[in-house]
Amino acid sequence: xxxxxxxxxxxxxxxxxxxxxxxxxxxxxxxxxxxxxxxxxxxxxxxxxxxxxxxxxxxxxxxxxxxxxxxxxxxxxxxxxxxxxxxxxxxxxxxxxxxxxxxxxxxxxxxxxxxxxxxxxxxxxxxxxxxxxxxxxxxxxxxxxxxxxxxxxxxxxxxxxxxxxxxxxxxxxxxxxxxxxxxxxxxxxxxxxxxxxxxxxxxxxxxxxxxxxxxxxxxxxxxxxxxxxxxxxxxxxxxxxxxxxxxxxxxxxxxxxxxxxxxxxxxxxxxxxxxxxxxxxxxxxxxxxxxxxxxxxxxxxxxxxxxxxxxxxxxxxxxxxxxxxxxxxxxxxxxxxxxxxxxxxxxxxxxxxxxxxxxxxxxx
Amino acid sequence: xxxxxxxxxxxxxxxxxxxxxxxxxxxxxxxxxxxxxxxxxxxxxxxxxxxxxxxxxxxxxxxxxxxxxxxxxxxxxxxxxxxxxxxxxxxxxxxxxxxxxxxxxxxxxxxxxxxxxxxxxxxxxxxxxxxxxxxxxxxxxxxxxxxxxxxxxxxxxxxxxxxxxxxxxxxxxxxxxxxxxxxxxxxxxxxxxxxxxxxxxxxxxxxxxxxx
Numbered sequence: 001x002x003x004x005x006x007x008x009x010x011x012x013x014x015x016x017x018x019x020x021x022x023x024x025x026x027x028x029x030x031x032x033x034x035x036x037x038x039x040x041x042x043x044x045x046x047x048x049x050x051x052x053x054x055x056x057x058x059x060x061x062x063x064x065x066x067x068x069x070x071x072x073x074x075x076x077x078x079x080x081x082x083x084x085x086x087x088x089x090x091x092x093x094x095x096x097x098x099x100x101x102x103x104x105x106x107x108x109x110x111x112x113x114x115x116x117x118x119x120x121x122x123x124x125x126x127x128x129x130x131x132x133x134x135x136x137x138x139x140x141x142x143x144x145x146x147x148x149x150x151x152x153x154x155x156x157x158x159x160x161x162x163x164x165x166x167x168x169x170x171x172x173x174x175x176x177x178x179x180x181x182x183x184x185x186x187x188x189x190x191x192x193x194x195x196x197x198x199x200x201x202x203x204x205x206x207x208x209x210x211x212x213x214x215x216x217x218x219x220x221x222x223x224x225x226x227x228x229x230x231x232x233x234x235x236x237x238x239x240x241x242x243x244x245x246x247x248x249x250x251x252x253x254x255x256x257x258x259x260x261x262x263x264x265x266x267x268x269x270x271x272x273x274x275x276x277x278x279x280x281x282x283x284x285x286x287x288x289x290x291x292x293x294x295x296x297x298x299x300x301x302x303x304x305x306x307x308x309x310x311x312x313x314x315x316x317x318x319x320x321x322x323x324x325x326x327x328x329x330x331x332x333x334x335x336x337x338x339x340x341x342x343x344x345x346x347x348x349x350x351x352x353x354x355x356x357x358x359x360x361x362x363x364x
Numbered sequence: 365x366x367x368x369x370x371x372x373x374x375x376x377x378x379x380x381x382x383x384x385x386x387x388x389x390x391x392x393x394x395x396x397x398x399x400x401x402x403x404x405x406x407x408x409x410x411x412x413x414x415x416x417x418x419x420x421x422x423x424x425x426x427x428x429x430x431x432x433x434x435x436x437x438x439x440x441x442x443x444x445x446x447x448x449x450x451x452x453x454x455x456x457x458x459x460x461x462x463x464x465x466x467x468x469x470x471x472x473x474x475x476x477x478x479x480x481x482x483x484x485x486x487x488x489x490x491x492x493x494x495x496x497x498x499x500x501x502x503x504x505x506x507x508x509x510x511x512x513x514x515x516x517x518x519x520x521x522x523x524x525x526x527x528x529x530x531x532x533x534x535x536x537x538x539x540x541x542x543x544x545x546x547x548x549x550x551x552x553x554x555x556x557x558x559x560x561x562x563x564x565x566x567x568x569x570x571x572x573x574x575x576x
Binding site: 078083089090103105 | 504506507509510512513514515516517520521524525528529
């Protein structure tokens with residue numbers, strides 16, 4: 001199979017539970033060896049999508065293909081897809097090694113091969129010390145590792161991870177993000193991971209699909225989504241620190257910020273907002289610069305983040321945030337001059353929430 | 365400003381993962397076994413001692429044992445087989461179907477012209493059916509999902525996942541039935557009482573293991 005072929009394809013897949021639509025018509029294609037992350041809030045349809053791909057739930061309509069073969073009516077047992085569940089599931093009566101071996105025993109793999117694969121996975125995940133333990137004697141982190149191992153141990157067509165890092169502490173979580181990516185690079189397995197954590201998504205994915213209320217909002221590389229969010233929801237959701245949003249109205253060749261009547265020159269071509277008086281400027285904190293030729297703001301509280309600080313700045317009636325280096329402490333109430341990076345300004349139609357393809361020109 | 369607000373991101377605990385720290389769990393399990401092992405030993409020793417002291421007691425036990433074991437085995441196997449059938453046909457309403465079935469079986473038994481002994485023996489199958497359906501229903505749905513993804517199905521799933529998980533409760537039920545089978549005619553209720561105690565202890569330990 002060539003690297004550009006699709007391993008997983010969903011065509012117009014929907015899933016309804018009574019009146020509730022968990023997945024609206026969804027089209028999705030995952031390439032061979034690609035690591036795709038479904039990112040969105042709880043109840044957004046991520047888990048349902050994974051369960052539909054795994055065959056644990058049947059779609060209300062639409063078709064699912066694995067390796068060009070339609071598997072929509074096929075039960076999970078026949079799909080050869082490995083899945084790690086949000087609440088890690090281990091067989092309580094089997095040891096760690098027994099849990100790891102079970103998917104291969106079910107696949108009627110020869111005993112010596114099972115033994116060798118279990119040894120490899122135990123070694124890879126550093127689980128040698130708990131190899132003979134029953135699941136009830138494992139810590140939550142070890143529990144989830146074994147659950148991951150049970151997916152890794154098989155030669156599955158695709159790997160589905162449903163919030164696999166939720167059980168780990170912050171420190172372990174950071175390590176496990178790297179591990180997940182390393183495991184993926186090693187196996188080159190087609191992987192779909194669901195998560196609510198933007199950092200999990202940015203640090204592991206080849207491609208992020210932002211999903212909310214069962215609908216795909218945007219699908220692109222992590223950097224592209226971070227730099228060019230498709231709407232206000234995506235702009236708010238992605239990124240470690242919240243994007244600044246400032247209400248504005250459209251003028252002649254400019255956008256005027258409502259908070260301070262500051263005029264920002266724009267090249268407003270490509271799309272028109274529903275209501276020209278209701279547009280939103282989105283700008284990430286790193287694109288708000290301290291500049292002696294900039295506009296006046298007043299410093300508010302500062303939050304130390306270790307390597308830098310996040311400071312609130314009052315710009316007229318609005319508050320925006322920017323980073324300052326750890327040494328450059330800004331006392332509360334001090335006058336601060338700032339400038340917006342034109343390349344970092346994103347414009348949104350406040351009525352529909354959709355991004356506007358407008359360019360921002362540097363102020364002279 | 366429009367657009368839906370993203371929901372707050374909060375770390376979620378893993379519900380199936382062990383919650384208590386390892387050390388406190390180990391201490392709790394240790395205490396449990398320190399109490400259970402002497403109790404089980406005491407019950408067995410007392411049962412044997414009373415049987416030996418009673419005139420003809422040991423002979424009666426020897427005579428009653430094979431029949432009691434056979435009866436308990438038959439009831440357990442039949443009850444469990446019926447439970448598997450009911451659970452497969454109506455996985456969500458299994459308990460209600462089983463209760464209905466149990467009532468019908470008991471009613472038909474009362475109307476039938478079978479001997480009193482056979483009637484009493486068959487009438488306990490619904491008890492094992494209800495116990496088994498409870499045990500099958502107690503297996504978390506997530507384990508069934510995991511088994512499906514792991515390609516476990518049919519006899520393999522039954523042998524490696526379902527049976528080991530329901531076995532402790534089935535054993536407790538079988539011991540309970542074996543204990544009850546000693547009662548008729550010979551008046552050796554004491555043995556039954558002690559076996560009941562063992563049954564309760566086995567069930568208790570199974571429960572404790574389930575809690576992890």
